[in-house]
Amino acid sequence: MIGFLAIDIGASSGKAFVGKYGRNRLVLEEVHRFSNEPIHVADLTHWNLISLYKNVVESIKAASAMGIEIRSVGIDTWGVDFGLIDSSGSIQGDPRHYRDMFKDDSMDYAIKKAGKRWIFDRAPTQFQPFNTLYQLISLKRNNSRYLEKADALLPMPSLLTYFLTGEKLTEFTFATTTQLFDPDRNDWSEELIRFFDLPDIMTPIVDPGEIAGELLPSVAEELGIKGLKVILPASHDTASAVSSMDLSDDSMFVSAGTWCLEGVLIDKPSRNDDVIENNLANEGCYGRRYRLLKNLTGLWLVQELLKEWRRSDPNLDHYALTEMALTVRSYERKIDVESEAFRKPRSMEKAILSEAEKLGISLKNRGEIVRAAIEGIAYQTEQTRKQLQSITGRSIRNIRMVGGGIRNSLLCQLVSDYTGLPVVAGPAEGTATGNIIVQMLGLGELSDLSQAHDLIQRSFNFQEYTPKK
Ligand code: LRH
Numbered sequence: 168m169i170g171f172l173a174i175d176i177g178a179s180s181g182k183a184f185v186g187k188y189g190r191n192r193l194v195l196e197e198v199h200r201f202s203n204e205p206i207h208v209a210d211l212t213h214w215n216l217i218s219l220y221k222n223v224v225e226s227i228k229a230a231s232a233m234g235i236e237i238r239s240v241g242i243d244t245w246g247v248d249f250g251l252i253d254s255s256g257s258i259q260g261d262p263r264h265y266r267d268m269f270k271d272d273s274m275d276y277a278i279k280k281a282g283k284r285w286i287f288d289r290a291p292t293q294f295q296p297f298n299t300l301y302q303l304i305s306l307k308r309n310n311s312r313y314l315e316k317a318d319a320l321l322p323m324p325s326l327l328t329y330f331l332t333g334e335k336l337t338e339f340t341f342a343t344t345t346q347l348f349d350p351d352r353n354d355w356s357e358e359l360i361r362f363f364d365l366p367d368i369m370t371p372i373v374d375p376g377e378i379a380g381e382l383l384p385s386v387a388e389e390l391g392i393k394g395l396k397v398i399l400p401a402s403h404d405t406a407s408a409v410s411s412m413d414l415s416d417d418s419m420f421v422s423a424g425t426w427c428l429e430g431v432l433i434d435k436p437s438r439n440d441d442v443i444e445n446n447l448a449n450e451g452c453y454g455r456r457y458r459l460l461k462n463l464t465g466l467w468l469v470q471e472l473l474k475e476w477r478r479s480d481p482n483l484d485h486y487a488l489t490e491m492a493l494t495v496r497s498y499e500r501k502i503d504v505e506s507e508a509f510r511k512p513r514s515m516e517k518a519i520l521s522e523a524e525k526l527g528i529s530l531k532n533r534g535e536i537v538r539a540a541i542e543g544i545a546y547q548t549e550q551t552r553k554q555l556q557s558i559t560g561r562s563i564r565n566i567r568m569v570g571g572g573i574r575n576s577l578l579c580q581l582v583s584d585y586t587g588l589p590v591v592a593g594p595a596e597g598t599a600t601g602n603i604i605v606q607m608l609g610l611g612e613l614s615d616l617s618q619a620h621d622l623i624q625r626s627f628n629f630q631e632y633t634p635k636k
Contacts, residue, residue: 169612172198172230172240173602174223175404175527177426179203179470181219183226184596185233186603188612193603193626195596205264214248223327224390228485231392237398237507239378240331241400241409241606243598245425246325246344246450247299251317251368252326252335262323265297269510273305277379281362283443286387289356290346291436291622293448293462297347303365320368324402331397332380334555337372340406342372343451350436350449353495375401375410375453376609400605401453405460408569410453410601410623411594413620417564419552420458421582422597423572425467427544429551430460431559445554453605453616459559461551464504466572468540476533489575491534499540504543547582552586566590567598573630583632592634593629599625 168189172273175182178532183199200223205212216280223242230237251259262384268274274296277286283294299322306314321329322341324534329335342348342355349356355369364552379397401407408422414432422428436449437459448460460534469488477483480526502522512518516536525537556563566588573579573592583590 168235170233170235171238171603171606172226172237172605173599174226174240174242174598175407175596175602176219176242176244178245179402181222182596182599183229184599184603185230185235185237186600186607187235188607190327191622191625193600193622195594195599196233197227201225203437206261213261214341216250216261216269216326220327220330222589223331227390227392228396229603231390231395238610239396239606241398241402241602242324242327243402243404243446243602244398246341246405247295247297247302247405249299249302249320249322250326251313252321252329253316254318258326261317263302263327263546265302265348268302268305269626270295271301271305271510273301273308275310277301277304277363283334285437286346286359287443289349291350291442291449292343292346293446293532294443295462300347300359300363302361307363307365314366317366317368317620319370321370322402324399325370328379328397328399329519329570331382331386333383334379336373336377336399337370338377338402339372339374339455340401340403340451340453343449344403346453348372353455373399373414374455375399375406375516376604378609396529396610398606398609400602400609403450404598405450405458405604406452407599407601408597409456409458410605410616410619411569411597413617414559414567419555419563419566421548421568423465423564423568423570423575423578425465425470427463427465427548428460429463429548429571430458431555431561431563432630433457433459433559437558439558441554441558447558453608459555461548461554462507463544463551465544466508466575468504468515468519468544468574469537470507471512472519472537472540475514475516483535488533488537489577489592491532492538492541492577495532495534497538498523498528500528501546502526502543504540504547504562530605541575541578542581545578545585548582549585564588568592569594571595576630579630579632580635583634587634589634592630592632594606594623594627598600
Protein backbone atom coordinates (compact mmCIF):
# COMPACT_ATOMS: atom_id res chain seq x y z
CA MET A 168 0.00 0.00 0.00
CA ILE A 169 1.24 3.49 -0.87
CA GLY A 170 -0.19 6.90 -0.03
CA PHE A 171 -0.60 10.35 -1.58
CA LEU A 172 -1.41 13.35 0.59
CA ALA A 173 -3.92 15.94 -0.61
CA ILE A 174 -4.18 19.20 1.30
CA ASP A 175 -7.34 20.98 0.21
CA ILE A 176 -7.70 24.46 1.63
CA GLY A 177 -11.01 26.25 1.21
CA ALA A 178 -12.04 29.74 2.17
CA SER A 179 -13.31 28.62 5.57
CA SER A 180 -11.40 25.43 6.36
CA GLY A 181 -8.66 23.10 5.25
CA LYS A 182 -8.59 19.32 5.16
CA ALA A 183 -5.84 16.81 4.57
CA PHE A 184 -6.50 13.33 3.23
CA VAL A 185 -4.20 10.48 2.48
CA GLY A 186 -5.31 8.54 -0.56
CA LYS A 187 -4.31 4.97 0.27
CA TYR A 188 -3.76 3.02 -2.91
CA GLY A 189 -3.54 -0.73 -3.00
CA ARG A 190 -5.29 -3.69 -4.61
CA ASN A 191 -6.67 -1.42 -7.30
CA ARG A 192 -8.69 0.64 -4.85
CA LEU A 193 -8.33 4.14 -3.48
CA VAL A 194 -9.40 4.83 0.10
CA LEU A 195 -9.34 8.34 1.54
CA GLU A 196 -8.39 8.79 5.15
CA GLU A 197 -8.68 12.19 6.78
CA VAL A 198 -5.50 12.99 8.69
CA HIS A 199 -5.94 16.64 9.60
CA ARG A 200 -8.58 19.35 9.60
CA PHE A 201 -8.18 23.03 10.43
CA SER A 202 -10.05 26.27 10.20
CA ASN A 203 -9.00 29.01 7.82
CA GLU A 204 -9.84 32.21 9.59
CA PRO A 205 -9.07 35.46 7.87
CA ILE A 206 -7.80 38.26 10.09
CA HIS A 207 -9.15 41.80 9.86
CA VAL A 208 -6.56 44.47 10.55
CA ALA A 209 -7.05 48.19 9.90
CA ASP A 210 -10.04 47.54 7.67
CA LEU A 211 -8.18 45.02 5.50
CA THR A 212 -8.78 41.28 5.45
CA HIS A 213 -5.75 38.99 5.31
CA TRP A 214 -5.29 35.26 5.08
CA ASN A 215 -3.43 33.87 8.05
CA LEU A 216 -0.58 32.48 5.99
CA ILE A 217 1.57 31.38 8.90
CA SER A 218 -1.29 29.38 10.34
CA LEU A 219 -2.02 27.84 6.92
CA TYR A 220 1.63 26.83 6.53
CA LYS A 221 1.70 25.43 10.06
CA ASN A 222 -1.31 23.29 9.19
CA VAL A 223 0.34 22.11 5.97
CA VAL A 224 3.27 20.94 8.08
CA GLU A 225 0.91 19.31 10.60
CA SER A 226 -0.81 17.51 7.73
CA ILE A 227 2.48 16.12 6.41
CA LYS A 228 3.45 15.01 9.92
CA ALA A 229 0.09 13.29 10.44
CA ALA A 230 0.34 11.54 7.08
CA SER A 231 3.84 10.30 7.67
CA ALA A 232 2.83 8.94 11.07
CA MET A 233 0.38 6.57 9.37
CA GLY A 234 2.97 3.91 8.82
CA ILE A 235 2.62 3.66 5.03
CA GLU A 236 4.92 5.06 2.39
CA ILE A 237 3.71 8.55 1.44
CA ARG A 238 4.94 9.24 -2.08
CA SER A 239 3.85 12.84 -2.54
CA VAL A 240 1.88 15.81 -1.29
CA GLY A 241 -0.19 18.27 -3.32
CA ILE A 242 -1.93 21.46 -2.21
CA ASP A 243 -5.01 23.03 -3.76
CA THR A 244 -6.84 26.18 -2.67
CA TRP A 245 -9.58 28.57 -3.76
CA GLY A 246 -8.71 30.69 -6.81
CA VAL A 247 -7.35 34.20 -7.50
CA ASP A 248 -5.44 35.03 -4.27
CA PHE A 249 -1.67 35.22 -4.09
CA GLY A 250 1.40 36.28 -2.17
CA LEU A 251 4.24 38.54 -3.30
CA ILE A 252 7.85 37.48 -2.87
CA ASP A 253 10.72 40.00 -2.93
CA SER A 254 14.12 39.45 -4.51
CA SER A 255 15.50 38.00 -1.28
CA GLY A 256 12.80 35.34 -1.34
CA SER A 257 10.73 36.79 1.52
CA ILE A 258 6.99 37.21 1.56
CA GLN A 259 5.70 40.80 1.35
CA GLY A 260 2.85 41.19 3.84
CA ASP A 261 0.09 38.65 4.31
CA PRO A 262 -1.95 37.69 1.26
CA ARG A 263 -5.20 39.60 1.04
CA HIS A 264 -8.64 38.01 1.12
CA TYR A 265 -10.47 38.32 -2.20
CA ARG A 266 -13.74 39.39 -0.52
CA ASP A 267 -12.20 42.82 0.25
CA MET A 268 -12.30 43.48 -3.49
CA PHE A 269 -16.08 43.76 -3.39
CA LYS A 270 -15.47 47.27 -1.98
CA ASP A 271 -12.83 48.16 -4.58
CA ASP A 272 -13.61 49.74 -7.94
CA SER A 273 -10.51 48.53 -9.81
CA MET A 274 -12.47 46.21 -12.09
CA ASP A 275 -14.70 49.09 -13.21
CA TYR A 276 -11.62 51.26 -13.63
CA ALA A 277 -9.96 48.59 -15.79
CA ILE A 278 -13.05 48.06 -17.93
CA LYS A 279 -13.40 51.79 -18.48
CA LYS A 280 -9.76 52.05 -19.47
CA ALA A 281 -9.40 49.01 -21.71
CA GLY A 282 -12.94 47.93 -22.60
CA LYS A 283 -14.58 44.71 -21.50
CA ARG A 284 -14.22 42.97 -24.88
CA TRP A 285 -10.55 43.93 -25.15
CA ILE A 286 -9.79 42.35 -21.78
CA PHE A 287 -11.94 39.31 -22.57
CA ASP A 288 -10.23 38.79 -25.94
CA ARG A 289 -6.93 38.38 -24.12
CA ALA A 290 -8.13 36.61 -20.98
CA PRO A 291 -11.56 35.15 -21.75
CA THR A 292 -12.98 34.51 -18.33
CA GLN A 293 -15.54 35.90 -15.94
CA PHE A 294 -15.34 39.44 -14.69
CA GLN A 295 -15.12 39.22 -10.93
CA PRO A 296 -13.90 42.25 -8.96
CA PHE A 297 -11.55 39.97 -7.06
CA ASN A 298 -9.68 38.44 -10.00
CA THR A 299 -5.90 38.62 -9.57
CA LEU A 300 -5.74 41.14 -12.41
CA TYR A 301 -7.92 43.64 -10.52
CA GLN A 302 -6.18 42.96 -7.21
CA LEU A 303 -2.88 43.87 -8.89
CA ILE A 304 -4.36 46.96 -10.53
CA SER A 305 -5.70 48.00 -7.12
CA LEU A 306 -2.26 47.59 -5.50
CA LYS A 307 -0.73 49.61 -8.32
CA ARG A 308 -3.31 52.41 -7.99
CA ASN A 309 -2.65 52.52 -4.25
CA ASN A 310 1.11 52.74 -4.78
CA SER A 311 1.65 49.56 -2.82
CA ARG A 312 5.19 49.25 -1.50
CA TYR A 313 4.74 45.50 -1.50
CA LEU A 314 4.03 45.51 -5.21
CA GLU A 315 6.99 47.81 -5.86
CA LYS A 316 9.31 45.43 -4.04
CA ALA A 317 7.80 42.27 -5.50
CA ASP A 318 9.93 40.00 -7.61
CA ALA A 319 7.52 37.05 -7.97
CA LEU A 320 3.79 36.52 -7.67
CA LEU A 321 2.82 33.15 -6.27
CA PRO A 322 -0.78 31.92 -6.19
CA MET A 323 -1.78 30.56 -2.77
CA PRO A 324 -1.08 26.86 -3.53
CA SER A 325 2.21 27.78 -5.21
CA LEU A 326 3.15 29.96 -2.25
CA LEU A 327 2.75 27.08 0.20
CA THR A 328 4.58 24.81 -2.27
CA TYR A 329 7.38 27.38 -2.42
CA PHE A 330 7.76 27.29 1.37
CA LEU A 331 8.17 23.51 1.14
CA THR A 332 10.43 23.31 -1.92
CA GLY A 333 11.85 26.74 -2.74
CA GLU A 334 10.38 26.47 -6.28
CA LYS A 335 8.43 29.39 -7.74
CA LEU A 336 5.85 28.10 -10.21
CA THR A 337 2.26 28.75 -11.22
CA GLU A 338 0.09 25.82 -12.19
CA PHE A 339 -2.08 26.14 -15.32
CA THR A 340 -5.55 25.67 -13.79
CA PHE A 341 -4.88 28.35 -11.19
CA ALA A 342 -3.39 30.66 -13.81
CA THR A 343 -6.74 30.68 -15.63
CA THR A 344 -8.50 32.14 -12.55
CA THR A 345 -6.27 35.24 -12.55
CA GLN A 346 -7.65 36.82 -15.75
CA LEU A 347 -4.06 37.32 -16.80
CA PHE A 348 -3.80 34.05 -18.74
CA ASP A 349 -4.04 34.14 -22.53
CA PRO A 350 -5.16 30.74 -23.88
CA ASP A 351 -4.01 31.64 -27.41
CA ARG A 352 -0.44 32.08 -26.18
CA ASN A 353 -0.84 29.36 -23.56
CA ASP A 354 0.96 31.77 -21.27
CA TRP A 355 0.52 35.02 -19.37
CA SER A 356 -0.97 37.86 -21.40
CA GLU A 357 1.92 40.24 -21.98
CA GLU A 358 -0.52 42.71 -23.50
CA LEU A 359 -2.63 42.91 -20.34
CA ILE A 360 0.45 43.20 -18.16
CA ARG A 361 1.85 45.97 -20.35
CA PHE A 362 -1.41 47.82 -20.79
CA PHE A 363 -2.00 48.11 -17.05
CA ASP A 364 1.67 48.79 -16.42
CA LEU A 365 1.99 45.85 -14.06
CA PRO A 366 5.40 44.57 -12.97
CA ASP A 367 6.94 41.53 -14.60
CA ILE A 368 6.44 39.20 -11.63
CA MET A 369 4.43 36.28 -13.02
CA THR A 370 6.07 32.88 -12.55
CA PRO A 371 6.40 30.06 -15.13
CA ILE A 372 3.24 28.11 -15.85
CA VAL A 373 3.36 24.33 -15.52
CA ASP A 374 0.79 21.58 -16.10
CA PRO A 375 -1.14 19.94 -13.27
CA GLY A 376 0.80 16.91 -12.08
CA GLU A 377 4.16 18.71 -12.31
CA ILE A 378 6.61 17.65 -9.62
CA ALA A 379 7.68 20.96 -8.06
CA GLY A 380 10.49 19.31 -6.13
CA GLU A 381 11.35 17.55 -2.91
CA LEU A 382 11.11 19.07 0.55
CA LEU A 383 13.86 21.61 1.23
CA PRO A 384 16.56 20.04 3.42
CA SER A 385 15.62 22.34 6.31
CA VAL A 386 11.94 21.35 6.07
CA ALA A 387 12.75 17.66 5.62
CA GLU A 388 14.95 17.80 8.69
CA GLU A 389 12.30 19.54 10.78
CA LEU A 390 9.73 16.95 9.74
CA GLY A 391 12.10 14.01 9.88
CA ILE A 392 10.97 12.94 6.38
CA LYS A 393 13.13 12.27 3.36
CA GLY A 394 12.30 11.95 -0.32
CA LEU A 395 8.75 13.32 -0.18
CA LYS A 396 7.83 14.84 -3.52
CA VAL A 397 5.74 17.99 -3.67
CA ILE A 398 3.44 18.04 -6.68
CA LEU A 399 1.32 20.81 -8.09
CA PRO A 400 -2.02 19.05 -8.61
CA ALA A 401 -4.81 20.89 -10.41
CA SER A 402 -4.08 23.49 -7.75
CA HIS A 403 -7.31 25.46 -8.16
CA ASP A 404 -9.83 23.59 -6.03
CA THR A 405 -12.58 23.61 -8.65
CA ALA A 406 -10.18 22.11 -11.19
CA SER A 407 -9.27 19.36 -8.73
CA ALA A 408 -12.96 18.67 -8.10
CA VAL A 409 -13.70 18.52 -11.82
CA SER A 410 -10.75 16.13 -12.39
CA SER A 411 -12.50 13.62 -10.15
CA MET A 412 -15.61 13.42 -12.36
CA ASP A 413 -16.17 11.37 -15.45
CA LEU A 414 -18.06 13.90 -17.56
CA SER A 415 -19.49 13.33 -21.01
CA ASP A 416 -20.77 15.96 -23.42
CA ASP A 417 -24.29 15.69 -22.01
CA SER A 418 -23.20 16.11 -18.38
CA MET A 419 -23.23 19.24 -16.31
CA PHE A 420 -21.22 19.31 -13.09
CA VAL A 421 -21.98 21.05 -9.82
CA SER A 422 -19.15 21.37 -7.33
CA ALA A 423 -21.08 22.31 -4.24
CA GLY A 424 -19.28 24.13 -1.44
CA THR A 425 -18.95 27.74 -0.27
CA TRP A 426 -19.47 28.48 -3.95
CA CYS A 427 -21.48 26.34 -6.32
CA LEU A 428 -19.38 25.99 -9.41
CA GLU A 429 -21.52 24.76 -12.24
CA GLY A 430 -20.51 24.02 -15.80
CA VAL A 431 -19.60 21.76 -18.67
CA LEU A 432 -16.28 20.54 -20.07
CA ILE A 433 -15.10 22.04 -23.36
CA ASP A 434 -11.87 21.79 -25.37
CA LYS A 435 -11.23 25.49 -25.93
CA PRO A 436 -12.49 28.63 -24.16
CA SER A 437 -15.87 29.77 -25.44
CA ARG A 438 -15.76 33.33 -26.78
CA ASN A 439 -19.46 33.63 -27.42
CA ASP A 440 -20.95 37.06 -26.51
CA ASP A 441 -23.32 35.28 -24.14
CA VAL A 442 -20.32 34.17 -22.09
CA ILE A 443 -19.61 37.83 -21.33
CA GLU A 444 -23.30 38.67 -21.06
CA ASN A 445 -23.95 35.96 -18.45
CA ASN A 446 -20.53 36.43 -16.84
CA LEU A 447 -19.42 32.84 -17.29
CA ALA A 448 -15.84 31.68 -16.82
CA ASN A 449 -13.53 29.63 -19.02
CA GLU A 450 -11.33 27.96 -16.44
CA GLY A 451 -8.55 25.45 -17.02
CA CYS A 452 -8.87 21.73 -16.38
CA TYR A 453 -6.50 18.78 -16.37
CA GLY A 454 -5.18 18.05 -19.86
CA ARG A 455 -5.32 21.76 -20.80
CA ARG A 456 -9.05 21.45 -21.38
CA TYR A 457 -11.51 24.06 -20.10
CA ARG A 458 -14.77 24.26 -18.28
CA LEU A 459 -17.41 26.77 -19.14
CA LEU A 460 -18.64 27.65 -15.73
CA LYS A 461 -20.88 29.79 -13.60
CA ASN A 462 -19.63 30.84 -10.21
CA LEU A 463 -22.73 30.85 -8.06
CA THR A 464 -22.98 31.87 -4.44
CA GLY A 465 -23.42 28.50 -2.77
CA LEU A 466 -23.45 27.15 0.77
CA TRP A 467 -21.77 30.36 1.91
CA LEU A 468 -25.32 31.42 2.72
CA VAL A 469 -25.89 28.46 5.03
CA GLN A 470 -22.35 28.60 6.49
CA GLU A 471 -22.90 32.21 7.48
CA LEU A 472 -26.29 31.42 9.03
CA LEU A 473 -24.73 28.62 11.01
CA LYS A 474 -21.92 30.87 12.25
CA GLU A 475 -24.43 33.48 13.33
CA TRP A 476 -26.84 31.11 15.09
CA ARG A 477 -24.09 29.15 16.79
CA ARG A 478 -23.31 32.21 18.90
CA SER A 479 -26.46 31.53 20.85
CA ASP A 480 -26.76 27.81 20.08
CA PRO A 481 -23.26 26.24 19.97
CA ASN A 482 -24.53 22.72 19.27
CA LEU A 483 -26.15 23.61 15.98
CA ASP A 484 -24.64 21.94 12.90
CA HIS A 485 -25.28 21.58 9.16
CA TYR A 486 -27.35 18.43 9.65
CA ALA A 487 -29.65 20.13 12.12
CA LEU A 488 -30.14 23.02 9.69
CA THR A 489 -31.01 20.65 6.82
CA GLU A 490 -33.46 18.81 9.08
CA MET A 491 -35.17 22.10 9.90
CA ALA A 492 -35.35 23.00 6.22
CA LEU A 493 -36.81 19.62 5.25
CA THR A 494 -39.95 20.05 7.31
CA VAL A 495 -41.01 23.54 6.25
CA ARG A 496 -42.92 24.80 3.23
CA SER A 497 -41.33 26.16 0.10
CA TYR A 498 -42.37 29.45 -1.47
CA GLU A 499 -43.08 29.89 -5.16
CA ARG A 500 -40.73 32.85 -5.56
CA LYS A 501 -37.01 32.31 -4.89
CA ILE A 502 -34.47 34.70 -3.43
CA ASP A 503 -31.71 35.71 -5.84
CA VAL A 504 -28.61 34.11 -4.33
CA GLU A 505 -26.51 36.29 -6.62
CA SER A 506 -27.76 39.47 -4.95
CA GLU A 507 -25.05 41.85 -3.72
CA ALA A 508 -26.77 41.72 -0.33
CA PHE A 509 -25.31 38.24 0.25
CA ARG A 510 -21.69 38.99 -0.57
CA LYS A 511 -20.41 40.00 2.83
CA PRO A 512 -23.40 40.90 5.03
CA ARG A 513 -23.02 41.66 8.71
CA SER A 514 -25.95 39.34 9.36
CA MET A 515 -26.88 36.66 6.81
CA GLU A 516 -30.16 36.07 8.60
CA LYS A 517 -31.17 39.71 8.16
CA ALA A 518 -29.97 39.74 4.54
CA ILE A 519 -32.10 36.70 3.64
CA LEU A 520 -35.14 38.01 5.51
CA SER A 521 -34.95 41.34 3.73
CA GLU A 522 -34.38 39.81 0.25
CA ALA A 523 -37.41 37.57 0.86
CA GLU A 524 -39.47 40.53 2.00
CA LYS A 525 -38.75 42.26 -1.31
CA LEU A 526 -40.55 39.31 -2.91
CA GLY A 527 -43.48 39.69 -0.53
CA ILE A 528 -42.43 36.68 1.53
CA SER A 529 -42.17 36.84 5.26
CA LEU A 530 -40.03 33.91 6.40
CA LYS A 531 -41.28 32.58 9.71
CA ASN A 532 -38.51 30.58 11.31
CA ARG A 533 -34.95 29.33 10.93
CA GLY A 534 -36.08 26.33 8.87
CA GLU A 535 -37.74 28.62 6.34
CA ILE A 536 -34.68 30.86 6.17
CA VAL A 537 -32.36 27.91 5.44
CA ARG A 538 -34.83 26.48 2.95
CA ALA A 539 -35.08 29.81 1.12
CA ALA A 540 -31.28 29.78 0.71
CA ILE A 541 -31.12 26.20 -0.58
CA GLU A 542 -34.09 26.64 -2.90
CA GLY A 543 -32.44 29.79 -4.25
CA ILE A 544 -29.27 27.84 -5.10
CA ALA A 545 -31.17 24.99 -6.79
CA TYR A 546 -33.30 27.42 -8.75
CA GLN A 547 -30.21 29.26 -10.02
CA THR A 548 -28.67 25.93 -11.02
CA GLU A 549 -31.53 25.44 -13.44
CA GLN A 550 -30.96 28.95 -14.86
CA THR A 551 -27.28 28.05 -15.33
CA ARG A 552 -28.20 24.81 -17.10
CA LYS A 553 -30.31 26.75 -19.59
CA GLN A 554 -27.50 29.24 -20.27
CA LEU A 555 -24.92 26.48 -20.73
CA GLN A 556 -27.21 24.60 -23.10
CA SER A 557 -27.89 27.63 -25.22
CA ILE A 558 -24.22 28.70 -25.43
CA THR A 559 -22.83 25.25 -26.24
CA GLY A 560 -25.78 23.99 -28.27
CA ARG A 561 -25.57 20.79 -26.22
CA SER A 562 -28.41 18.99 -24.59
CA ILE A 563 -27.66 18.40 -20.91
CA ARG A 564 -29.15 15.10 -19.75
CA ASN A 565 -27.52 14.41 -16.41
CA ILE A 566 -25.94 16.22 -13.48
CA ARG A 567 -22.86 15.18 -11.54
CA MET A 568 -22.41 16.69 -8.10
CA VAL A 569 -19.34 16.60 -5.86
CA GLY A 570 -18.15 18.53 -2.83
CA GLY A 571 -19.13 18.91 0.80
CA GLY A 572 -22.43 20.45 -0.29
CA ILE A 573 -23.71 17.04 -1.46
CA ARG A 574 -24.06 16.08 2.19
CA ASN A 575 -27.01 18.41 2.03
CA SER A 576 -29.45 15.89 0.55
CA LEU A 577 -32.11 18.59 0.23
CA LEU A 578 -29.87 20.56 -2.12
CA CYS A 579 -29.18 17.48 -4.31
CA GLN A 580 -32.89 16.61 -4.46
CA LEU A 581 -33.90 20.17 -5.30
CA VAL A 582 -31.26 20.36 -8.05
CA SER A 583 -32.78 17.22 -9.54
CA ASP A 584 -36.32 18.60 -9.12
CA TYR A 585 -35.63 22.01 -10.67
CA THR A 586 -33.53 20.73 -13.57
CA GLY A 587 -35.79 17.72 -14.11
CA LEU A 588 -32.63 15.61 -14.51
CA PRO A 589 -31.08 12.66 -12.72
CA VAL A 590 -28.29 13.62 -10.32
CA VAL A 591 -25.38 11.40 -9.35
CA ALA A 592 -23.64 12.75 -6.26
CA GLY A 593 -20.23 11.75 -4.93
CA PRO A 594 -17.65 11.74 -3.65
CA ALA A 595 -18.14 14.47 -1.07
CA GLU A 596 -14.37 14.85 -1.02
CA GLY A 597 -14.27 15.34 -4.79
CA THR A 598 -11.58 18.01 -4.56
CA ALA A 599 -9.20 15.92 -2.46
CA THR A 600 -9.91 12.92 -4.68
CA GLY A 601 -9.12 14.94 -7.81
CA ASN A 602 -6.00 16.32 -6.14
CA ILE A 603 -4.81 12.78 -5.39
CA ILE A 604 -5.45 11.31 -8.82
CA VAL A 605 -3.54 14.14 -10.49
CA GLN A 606 -0.60 13.42 -8.19
CA MET A 607 -0.84 9.77 -9.21
CA LEU A 608 -0.93 10.78 -12.88
CA GLY A 609 2.09 13.04 -12.33
CA LEU A 610 4.04 10.17 -10.81
CA GLY A 611 2.96 7.71 -13.50
CA GLU A 612 0.96 5.55 -11.06
CA LEU A 613 -2.03 6.07 -13.36
CA SER A 614 -1.64 6.36 -17.09
CA ASP A 615 -4.53 8.61 -18.03
CA LEU A 616 -7.68 10.29 -16.78
CA SER A 617 -9.99 7.50 -17.87
CA GLN A 618 -8.00 4.99 -15.81
CA ALA A 619 -8.26 7.43 -12.92
CA HIS A 620 -12.04 7.66 -13.31
CA ASP A 621 -12.36 3.86 -13.36
CA LEU A 622 -10.45 3.78 -10.11
CA ILE A 623 -12.77 6.39 -8.55
CA GLN A 624 -15.86 4.55 -9.79
CA ARG A 625 -14.63 1.33 -8.15
CA SER A 626 -13.60 3.01 -4.93
CA PHE A 627 -16.44 5.29 -3.81
CA ASN A 628 -20.17 5.23 -3.16
CA PHE A 629 -22.47 7.48 -5.14
CA GLN A 630 -25.99 8.68 -4.32
CA GLU A 631 -28.59 8.98 -7.04
CA TYR A 632 -31.49 11.42 -7.09
CA THR A 633 -34.35 11.56 -9.58
CA PRO A 634 -36.77 14.45 -10.06
CA LYS A 635 -39.81 14.35 -7.79
CA LYS A 636 -41.88 16.88 -9.72
C1 LRH B 1 -13.97 28.38 -5.15
C2 LRH B 1 -13.15 29.36 -5.90
C3 LRH B 1 -13.90 29.98 -7.07
C4 LRH B 1 -13.77 31.48 -6.87
C5 LRH B 1 -12.62 31.57 -5.91
C6 LRH B 1 -12.47 32.86 -5.19
O1 LRH B 1 -13.29 27.89 -4.05
O2 LRH B 1 -11.97 28.72 -6.28
O3 LRH B 1 -13.36 29.58 -8.28
O4 LRH B 1 -13.53 32.14 -8.05
O5 LRH B 1 -12.78 30.46 -5.08
